Amino acid sequence: xxSTKMILGLFDDPDEMxxxxxxxxxxxxxxxxxxxxxxxxxxEAKLGIKDSRLGYAAFCFGCLGGSVIFSIVxxxxxxxxxxxxxxxxxxxxxxxxxxxxxxxxxxxxxxxxATFFFATHLFPGRAPRVMDLRAxxxxxxxxxxxxxxxxxxxxxxxxQDAGAVEIKHNDRKYVSYE
Amino acid sequence: xxxxYSFNExxxxxxxxxxxxxxxxxxxxxxxxxxxxxxxxxxxxxxFNDLLLGGYYFVCVCICGVFFMAYQYAAQSGWSVxxxxxxxxxxxxxxIAAVVFIIIVTAGLFTKHEIVEEGKKVMAPYLYAHxxxxxxxxxxxxxxxxxxxxxxxxxxxxxxxxxxxxxxxLYALFGRMLVKxxxxxxxxxxxxxxxxxxxxxxxxxxxxxxxxxVFAFDAIMSVEAHWFSTMFGWYNLAALHVAGxxxxxxxxxxxxxxxxxxxxxxxxIHDLAKSMFAFSIFWTYVWFAQFFLIWYANLPEESVYFYHxxxxxxxxxxxxxxxxxxxxxxxxxxxxxxxxxxxxxxxxCVVLIIGHWLDYYLMIMPxxxxxxxxxxxxxxxxxxxxxxxxxxxxxxxxxxxxxxxxLIPSKHPFVQESLHHHI
Numbered sequence: 367x368x369s370t371k372m373i374l375g376l377f378d379d380p381d382e383m384x385x386x387x388x389x390x391x392x393x394x395x396x397x398x399x400x401x402x403x404x405x406x407x408x409x410e411a412k413l414g415i416k417d418s419r420l421g422y423a424a425f426c427f428g429c430l431g432g433s434v435i436f437s438i439v440x441x442x443x444x445x446x447x448x449x450x451x452x453x454x455x456x457x458x459x460x461x462x463x464x465x466x467x468x469x470x471x472x473x474x475x476x477x478x479x480a481t482f483f484f485a486t487h488l489f490p491g492r493a494p495r496v497m498d499l500r501a502x503x504x505x506x507x508x509x510x511x512x513x514x515x516x517x518x519x520x521x522x523x524x525x526q527d528a529g530a531v532e533i534k535h536n537d538r539k540y541v542s543y544e
Numbered sequence: 545x546x547x548x549y550s551f552n553e554x555x556x557x558x559x560x561x562x563x564x565x566x567x568x569x570x571x572x573x574x575x576x577x578x579x580x581x582x583x584x585x586x587x588x589x590x591x592f593n594d595l596l597l598g599g600y601y602f603v604c605v606c607i608c609g610v611f612f613m614a615y616q617y618a619a620q621s622g623w624s625v626x627x628x629x630x631x632x633x634x635x636x637x638x639x640i641a642a643v644v645f646i647i648i649v650t651a652g653l654f655t656k657h658e659i660v661e662e663g664k665k666v667m668a669p670y671l672y673a674h675x676x677x678x679x680x681x682x683x684x685x686x687x688x689x690x691x692x693x694x695x696x697x698x699x700x701x702x703x704x705x706x707x708x709x710x711x712x713x714l715y716a717l718f719g720r721m722l723v724k725x726x727x728x729x730x731x732x733x734x735x736x737x738x739x740x741x742x743x744x745x746x747x748x749x750x751x752x753x754x755x756x757x758v759f760a761f762d763a764i765m766s767v768e769a770h771w772f773s774t775m776f777g778w779y780n781l782a783a784l785h786v787a788g789x790x791x792x793x794x795x796x797x798x799x800x801x802x803x804x805x806x807x808x809x810x811x812x813i814h815d816l817a818k819s820m821f822a823f824s825i826f827w828t829y830v831w832f833a834q835f836f837l838i839w840y841a842n843l844p845e846e847s848v849y850f851y852h853x854x855x856x857x858x859x860x861x862x863x864x865x866x867x868x869x870x871x872x873x874x875x876x877x878x879x880x881x882x883x884x885x886x887x888x889x890x891x892x893c894v895v896l897i898i899g900h901w902l903d904y905y906l907m908i909m910p911x912x913x914x915x916x917x918x919x920x921x922x923x924x925x926x927x928x929x930x931x932x933x934x935x936x937x938x939x940x941x942x943x944x945x946x947x948x949x950x951l952i953p954s955k956h957p958f959v960q961e962s963l964h965h966h967i
Binding site (some may be wrong): 407408417421452453454460461463464 | 832835836839841842880881966
């Protein structure tokens with residue numbers, strides 16, 4: 367039993383990597399993920415990645431932020447201690463617009479960042495999980511889960527034929543920056 | 545994806561588009577005749593207001609063509625190249641729109657009628673009566689108005705003409721330069737004309753940003769000359785931009801669906817719809833900032849503007865304005881998919897075009913119509929004259945578009961980027 371956990375195909379050219387994805391898909395090899403130094407147009411469609419759900423999180427955080435500040439100001443300025451400010455009504459709707467708007471945006475922004483950190487296992491001070499360090503520099507990496515995808519030699523050959531400059535059989539899923 | 549297109553295809557202006565735009569112009573002329581024969585109180589005033597509204601809207605949409613082109617060049621953006629001929633056609637119509645606008649304001653300034661103002665009979669012009677009525681700035685006259693006299697350095701007829709003529713000529717000149725460079729580029733290729741366009745666009749944006757508020761103050765805000773708002777220029781700039789983007793998007797979509805601009809795809813429409821969405825929010829932001837400051841400070845000379853618009857006959861339209869121009873794009877264009885769905889985008893364009901007509905309507909009408917008549921806020925000529933201006937714009941714009949040798953600036957350095965635009 368091989369101890370290989372991930373097979374990585376490293377390419378130095380994005381077009382060759384796209385070709386590699388095609389070749390793997392033609393041979394019904396499931397791709398775990400692809401890591402590239404820069405965004406590549408059309409790759410989500412090719413890999414069949416679902417649309418991001420970050421927008422829903424943003425919407426929920428926005429609603430939450432808006433209702434929190436609205437409740438606080440409503441409680442303090444309308445319910446608990448109404449004040450006469452410039453002869454305006456005690457519940458002046460136009461006054462409520464700016465801070466509701468600002469808090470909605472603030473919570474949307476913070477909430478999206480928090481959601482993104484949560485979803486990608488990233489936090490300040492935490493070593494990011496990467497499979498190959500050069501994927502952040504000049505290598506385009508296709509990762510294949512080695513478990514169940516046998517024989518490994520065939521996958522290696524497909525990647526080689528597609529133009530991979532290096533193929534790694536890693537025993538650990540991630541290498542970290544330590 | 546198809547990447548080979550014939551760039552030599554020209555737009556042929558014929559058939560249904562021509563017939564319908566001519567019919568719309570005829571409807572507008574009928575509206576004018578009905579309006580000028582309208583003997584009811586304020587009927588004539590209403591007709592002149594409609595002409596001012598139509599002329600201003602017409603000029604603004606054409607200016608937006610130049611503005612759009614200029615900021616695309618200034619940002620060195622590639623995605624818009626595939627339909628850049630549409631704003632270029634708008635820019636080509638700007639000189640005619642400017643002449644139409646100047647004829648309308650001239651007619652309005654020099655056609656006078658007798659009105660009773662605070663118990664005194666005065667001969668007031670139909671347009672800009674608040675400052676252009678004779679005697680307002682003369683201390684010996686019984687019409688003397690100290691507020692207007694204090695503003696007379698800005699609000700006088702020679703200065704008014706100076707502002708309107710010089711600014712419109714300047715915008716039209718920059719529009720012409722940008723179109724000319726683009727046509728030369730098609731002949732010669734190379735980067736020379738692109739670099740010239742870039743420079744011209746930067747100069748235009750600086751000039752436009754500083755001068756457009758002055759144009760808006762003179763053309764529309766001075767209709768109610770006792771009132772003022774420093775937000776008004778930006779508010780009008782936002783309205784101009786949203787309305788112009790809606791017309792550009794609608795034109796691109798209709799041309800695409802009638803077989804032209806085959807290279808335009810949902811990615812271009814997505815970006816256009818995104819701009820419409822974003823600038824509708826910006827319009828609301830500026831609208832609310834103006835409203836909020838005036839409501840909060842509650843200074844009589846400022847809040848009188850909104851007092852007029854909160855009369856029972858305008859209050860519904862006042863709120864409908866927000867529904868059409870803020871709530872509808874917000875709900876209709878929020879999601880990604882809806883921006884890529886042509887029918888939805890087209891519907892939103894129409895809503896925004898009508899919405900900004902209402903927006904301009906509420907800037908002009910409540911302050912100028914006689915109070916007693918105003919329980920009927922709309923007249924038949926309002927609609928007919930607007931249809932006429934829409935027809936005139938469509939006719940002239942498509943005529944200008946058919947003069948281009950190709951529907952795409954085929955030697956623009958970013959043309960391939962635009963064809964492969966993907967978001």
